[in-house]
Amino acid sequence: MSAKMYAMVEDNIDKYYTIAEEVIGECEHIEELYGKMEEHKNLLEGSDENYEDGLGMLWNEYWSKYY
Numbered sequence: 001m002s003a004k005m006y007a008m009v010e011d012n013i014d015k016y017y018t019i020a021e022e023v024i025g026e027c028e029h030i031e032e033l034y035g036k037m038e039e040h041k042n043l044l045e046g047s048d049e050n051y052e053d054g055l056g057m058l059w060n061e062y063w064s065k066y067y
Helices: 003-026 030-038 051-064
Strands: none
Touching (some): 003 051
């Protein structure tokens, strides 16, 4: 993968998780977060990113502030 392509993939991964951070507070269950982020999975194309692991880490980090 060229450096330019790699940078684009990394930018898209960042965009994906930025969107997740914006909507996570609207979700009562992690499955809701998965559902909301389904329409944005195209941002992960070209990466080997495991979105469930990444969203799980965000979920735990976000909700740990409240428990």
